[in-house]
Amino acid sequence: MRLSSSFKVAGRALRKNKLRSVLTALGIIIGVGAVIAMVSIGNGAKAQVQAQIASLGQNILQVFSGSVTSSGIRTGFGGAGTLKIEDAEAIRREVPGVVAVSEEVSSNAQVAAGNQNWYTRILGESAEYFDIRQWLLADGAAYSSQDVRSANKVCVIGHTASYNIYGDEDPVGQVLRIKGVPFVVTGVLTQKGFSLQGTDQDDVVIMPYTSAMKRVAGGTTLRNINVQIVSADQIESSQQQIVSLLRQRHNIRSGRDDDFTVRNQQEVADTANATADVMTGLLFAVACVSLVVGGIGIMNIMLVSVTERTREIGVRLAVGAHGRDILTQFLIEAVVLSAMGGVIGIAAGIVASKVISMIKNWPTVISPLWMLIAFLVSAAVGIFFGFYPAREASQLDPIDALRYE
Amino acid sequence: MAEGNQGNGVVVELDDVHKIYRSGEMEVHAVCGVSLKIQTGEFVALMGSSGSGKSTLMNIVGCLDRPTHGRYLLDGQDVSHLERDQLADYRNTKLGFVFQSFNLLPRTSARENVELPLLYGTRRLTNAELREKADEVLNSVGLTGREDHHPSQLSGGQQQRVAIARALINDPEVLLADEPTGNLDSRTSVEIMGIFQQLNNHGITVIMVTHEPDIASYARRNVMMRDGAVKTDRAVKQRFVATDEIAKLGGAESEADEIQP
Numbered sequence: 142m143r144l145s146s147s148f149k150v151a152g153r154a155l156r157k158n159k160l161r162s163v164l165t166a167l168g169i170i171i172g173v174g175a176v177i178a179m180v181s182i183g184n185g186a187k188a189q190v191q192a193q194i195a196s197l198g199q200n201i202l203q204v205f206s207g208s209v210t211s212s213g214i215r216t217g218f219g220g221a222g223t224l225k226i227e228d229a230e231a232i233r234r235e236v237p238g239v240v241a242v243s244e245e246v247s248s249n250a251q252v253a254a255g256n257q258n259w260y261t262r263i264l265g266e267s268a269e270y271f272d273i274r275q276w277l278l279a280d281g282a283a284y285s286s287q288d289v290r291s292a293n294k295v296c297v298i299g300h301t302a303s304y305n306i307y308g309d310e311d312p313v314g315q316v317l318r319i320k321g322v323p324f325v326v327t328g329v330l331t332q333k334g335f336s337l338q339g340t341d342q343d344d345v346v347i348m349p350y351t352s353a354m355k356r357v358a359g360g361t362t363l364r365n366i367n368v369q370i371v372s373a374d375q376i377e378s379s380q381q382q383i384v385s386l387l388r389q390r391h392n393i394r395s396g397r398d399d400d401f402t403v404r405n406q407q408e409v410a411d412t413a414n415a416t417a418d419v420m421t422g423l424l425f426a427v428a429c430v431s432l433v434v435g436g437i438g439i440m441n442i443m444l445v446s447v448t449e450r451t452r453e454i455g456v457r458l459a460v461g462a463h464g465r466d467i468l469t470q471f472l473i474e475a476v477v478l479s480a481m482g483g484v485i486g487i488a489a490g491i492v493a494s495k496v497i498s499m500i501k502n503w504p505t506v507i508s509p510l511w512m513l514i515a516f517l518v519s520a521a522v523g524i525f526f527g528f529y530p531a532r533e534a535s536q537l538d539p540i541d542a543l544r545y546e
Numbered sequence: 547m548a549e550g551n552q553g554n555g556v557v558v559e560l561d562d563v564h565k566i567y568r569s570g571e572m573e574v575h576a577v578c579g580v581s582l583k584i585q586t587g588e589f590v591a592l593m594g595s596s597g598s599g600k601s602t603l604m605n606i607v608g609c610l611d612r613p614t615h616g617r618y619l620l621d622g623q624d625v626s627h628l629e630r631d632q633l634a635d636y637r638n639t640k641l642g643f644v645f646q647s648f649n650l651l652p653r654t655s656a657r658e659n660v661e662l663p664l665l666y667g668t669r670r671l672t673n674a675e676l677r678e679k680a681d682e683v684l685n686s687v688g689l690t691g692r693e694d695h696h697p698s699q700l701s702g703g704q705q706q707r708v709a710i711a712r713a714l715i716n717d718p719e720v721l722l723a724d725e726p727t728g729n730l731d732s733r734t735s736v737e738i739m740g741i742f743q744q745l746n747n748h749g750i751t752v753i754m755v756t757h758e759p760d761i762a763s764y765a766r767r768n769v770m771m772r773d774g775a776v777k778t779d780r781a782v783k784q785r786f787v788a789t790d791e792i793a794k795l796g797g798a799e800s801e802a803d804e805i806q807p
Contacts, residue, residue, distance in 0.1 A: 460663040
């Protein structure tokens, strides 16, 4: 029998019991819809992660001080002041492939201007920092290397901090008092948004690290050193050289732990992606359960359909249908049912992800690949669960089938 | 024997056919030792009470079932031991079936019902060819203009005509009818017999199961079965001619149910 005829028969059989067909396909619809919606949200999240990683700047290594002490108590990144300005200079001077280095000091402080005040993060950085992080200024200018050398009382201000202190006023040229020390605001940074850790990167005041050490944070150690490497394939070798250079400078004997930690942005991305992968795995499990349940529903209704149409099968066999023809016919009916569920499910998933992204303001990215996968999987479910009822139908005895009441 | 008969126009040849059903420990001998030859162009009524084995024999003749012992030659070829799908091909090309309860596919137009055997044939026809053939056969059974009607929109007699058209679509050697008038009123029954006689006059072999003696009288030969064996096998002496009977019924249409043809 020709396939076109089989499709026609299948369509007629499914149309005859519209409600039953839709209810049967519901399991598949929900399963596929859930997958499409979740994948869209997952992809949206991944895209956001990618954007945030790109916003860190390209080919960045971050060297943090600390992470372990001789007594074995880990203090966390930046906890133990083991990084010195000289370490940063050594990296700048001795490690090949290094493009730029920024010494970083970090603290939090109350800042004030006029009658407004705000508690914000104070970052001390070298003048190269803005290049490393590809962080442009919205207004005014960054401070210079001269400012860093002289520890001048200048700073640039992030968008959030600026808004909270100056409102809509232009902060450039204004005086900002940090821990009572007046600083001149030389520029306003463009917006970066939230970091992977969920902190507002724009809620910040950035000044020369020398000024931060002297006037805000105190001390002479660095929290971390940001190092920009010339290209991605150089990162690993540069990382190794930084490690051996710092171990040598810190007199760490072989066998002892480092008193610093080097992180590269790929690791950050990997962590974020690993989280996303766990979510994808869970959603895959949920989808599988839903598809199995939907498949059982299809199998059930196909068995009912075969029983209902026993006489029809008898007639078809009597006029010369082979078992194979009957098998194909019912298999196609099952596949049409499940594939229809797949298509409706894809549509439902797209609608659901649009609604979620509207309500929750989450970014969603609809993936054509997953739409194709969802469609093929739902069709495969039809074949798998439709096979048993179809085989039952194809093995009916024509005489018994014709006599069936 | 088969080879010799082929030329003589024997289309159905049963040679000591047995059919034994087993249900648990019981053995039921439904057909015991039937030998029968039917020539091309015959019109045979297979008669007998229920349990006489006539339906079982009909299933064997119709290639729906295989004999337990014995040989069945259909159109000179031994079909006693063929596989399911091979039997299906014989049913498709050599045989046409008409059933008591019509067995049309519901919610399917008369035309599509008639096309059904063509869909399972070996020849690949275009939709236009299918349609043309189906309409031609429907026309020959007097259903022109009802090609698109569904079975539920047709009377019993019309449904049986669709079934006959379906049986004829592949130009079969033998038309097999199992109680074709069992669900029809007398007048319609006569009309259906009229179609059978007309087809038979054009050379088609008709084998019909019936338990009504007057319906059997439209055939040329009556084979009576009892207890799984042929009891009598004789030519019909006073044969009814459907056109005459309908003429007699002409004035009494409203009482059609009471009047026996």
